[in-house]
Amino acid sequence: MTTYALTDSWTMTRRELARWGRQPVAVVVNLVFPVMLLLMFGYLVGGGRGVSGEYLDFLVPGMLALTMAFGLEGTMVAVTQDLNKGVIDRFRSMPMANGAVLVGRSAADMLQSALGLAVLLGVAAALGWRTHGGPAGFLGAVGLLLLFRFAMLWIGIHLSLVAGKPELVQAVQILVWPVGFLSNAFAEPTSMPDWLGTVVQWNPLSQTATAVRDLFGSPGGEPGHVWAAVAWPLALLAIFFPLAVRRFARLSR
Amino acid sequence: MADAAITVEEARKTYGGSGGGNGKPALDGLDLTVGRGTVHAVLGPNGAGKTTLVRILATLLRPDAGRIEVAGHDVVREAYAVRLRIGLLGQHAALDEELGGRQNLELFGRLHHLGARRARARADELLERFDLSDTGSKAVKQYSGGMRRRLDLAASLITEPEVLFLDEPTTGLDPRGRAEVWDSVRSLVGGGTTVLLTTQYLEEADQLADRISVVDAGRVIADGTADELKAATGGDRIDVVLRDAGHLGAAVALLPVPKDAVTVDTDRRLLSAPVTDRMAALTGVVRALQEAGIEAEDIALRRPTLDEVFLHLTGPDDRTKEAV
Known part of the structure; x- marks a missing residue:
């Protein structure tokens, strides 16, 4: 059984890639959406402060973190679809490594998110954004962003397995917006009322954004914040990874 | 039965131990034996426990209690061995709708560890066999209901399973789709698949199955061949619709069965009664009505409906097992 774990995981990942090939428009829309947000906030909100200046340097790390958070939706849509189409039942009735269903999901989502990061960084660079943190800082920042996405991934899998209903996906699609905006992605918490600032600072998204700003050498970064951007996602993973795996195994209850 | 492909003894399952569910058992001590190479129908209304039974047999659901073996292996302790030997056609098409038909079959072939080349060859073979070659590259979401069901069936036959489970294979299909699925199932039986x-649908069980188990409330309440069951439930029925409801009472006396076996529906001016000899009953009733001068609007012979089978097999409130 375990000898097939790798083969089956790879097959399941390829399944997701084949789905991309079938829906190129959806893939492009997914990649373009964060770019659109970046441009919108850069020009509309940040317009007064100038797009090319300090606000862009502040905004880009925030948008990168926000994009990772919004990845939650994609994961939930895919898992919920599989559950409701009964295709997960077919997988589970086959002599395949059971975990491969979840591994394939993770691999494909992480790949899509890495691609999303690359596109967003490319557009930012074209607008004049630069990292000031050197190659090590840059790679560290990308690592933190992907770690945050990985935590979101397992929250998404768990929630989908628990609810299994398309209605929940809709609710989450709406709720990610306030959660996304109650962060420091667009503005410094110091510019907010105290209570709001506190909420915003505790948002895991803010932790990642702040650490990435630090590693990029951008305004809004705080030295020594990297540990928090490591600890938060790891804590979320410590909760949701085992829950999701247990939930998946318990589909047979 | 020595050569059984499926053995179910005293299977019990209640949903929602830790919340949810209504505490009513879905399976309440169900027994079932299916001989190798036969077609066995499990007949019952919604909520009788049919899907629960199939999900347990296909290793998707764990039973609370009971001894359950498929192809000689225990479904709980040897789930993997069971999965190597079964195919499953669930109530809803278990396919990736975004992918093409061929892509789906190749995916499932690879997950059965056929390897890339054999998975591809097998996919082509099955597409050919189920008359889907032309549409193999189309996305499944563009398929018609009947095509989807055929592809789903093809997917459950990737490894030529010893035992195949079909959970309400024709529910929601139009008559043409239904006929297509029936043909496919018949062609399987020749290959020795259980x-x-x-x-x-009683008719579906009648058309396809060697033996039928009637289930209700999580138990088998009758078991036998289609003929045995029909004999036990009074077999065919005759329906007579009169022009004038006032003649219903007189017409009941003319039917060749005891008075209390006739059901009378005054609103529809309808009499219905079980018959044993179809032709004799039909000609006898026509003649008797003519002689009595009672005008009939319609006279028809038909198979008993599932409701009538149930009415016969189960008392109105005392639903106990009746051996056939």
Whole structure:
């Protein structure tokens, strides 16, 4: 059984890639959406402060973190679809490594998110954004962003397995917006009322954004914040990874 | 039975131990034996426990209690061995709708560890066999209901399973789709596959199955061949619709069965009664009505409906097992 774990995981990942090939428009829309947000906030909100200046340097790390958070939706849509189409039942009735269903999901989502990061960084660079943190800082920042996405991934899998209903996906699609905006992605918490600032600072998204700003050498970064951007996602993973795996195994209850 | 492909003894399952569910058992001590290479129908209304039974047999659901073996292996302790030997056609098409038909079959072939080349060859073979070659590259979401069901069936036959489960294979299909699925199932039986199918339609069980188990409230309440069951439930029925409801009482006396076996529906001016000899009953009733001068609007012979089978097999409130 375990000898097939790798083969089956790879097959399941390829399944997701084949789905991309079938829906190129959806893939492009997914990649373009964060770019659109970046441009919108850069020009509309940040317009007064100038797009090319300090606000862009502040905004880009925030948008990168926000994009990772919004990845939650994609994961939930895919898992919920599989559950409701009964295709997960077919997988589970086959002599395949059971975990491969979840591994394939993770691999494909992480790949899509890495691609999303690359596109967003490319557009930012074209607008004049630069990292000031050197190659090590840059790679560290990308690592933190992907770690945050990985935590979101397992929250998404768990929630989908628990609810299994398309209605929940809709609710989450709406709720990610306030959660996304109650962060420091667009503005410094110091510019907010105290209570709001506190909420915003505790948002895991803010932790990642702040650490990435630090590693990029951008305004809004705080030295020594990297540990928090490591600890938060790891804590979320410590909760949701085992829950999701247990939930998946318990589909047979 | 020595050579059984499926053995179920005293299977019990209640949903929602830790919340949810209504505490009513879905399976309440169900027994079932299916001989190798036969087609066995599990017949029952919605909520009788048919899908629960199939999900347990296909290792998707754990039973609370009971000894359950498929192809000689225990479904709980040897789930992997069971999965190597079964195919499953669930109530809803278990396909990736975004992918093409061929892509789906190749995916499932690879997950059965056929390897890339054999998975591809097998996919082509099955597409050919189920008359889907032309549409193999189309996305499944563009398929018609019947095509989807055929592809789903093809997917459950990737490894030529010893035992195939079909959970209400024709529910929601139009008559043409239904006929297509029936043909496919018949062609399987020649290959020696054991088939367990669930259905709400007596006619479907009659058409496809060697033996039928009637289930209700999680138990088998009758078991036998289609002929045995029909004999036990009074077989065919005759329906007579009169022009004038006032003649209903007089017409009841003319039917060749005891008075209390006749059901009378005054609103529809309808009499219905079980018959044993179809032709004799039909000609006898026509003649008797003519002689009595009672005008009939319609006279028809038909098979008993599932409701009538149930009415016969189960008392109105005392639903106990009746051996056939």
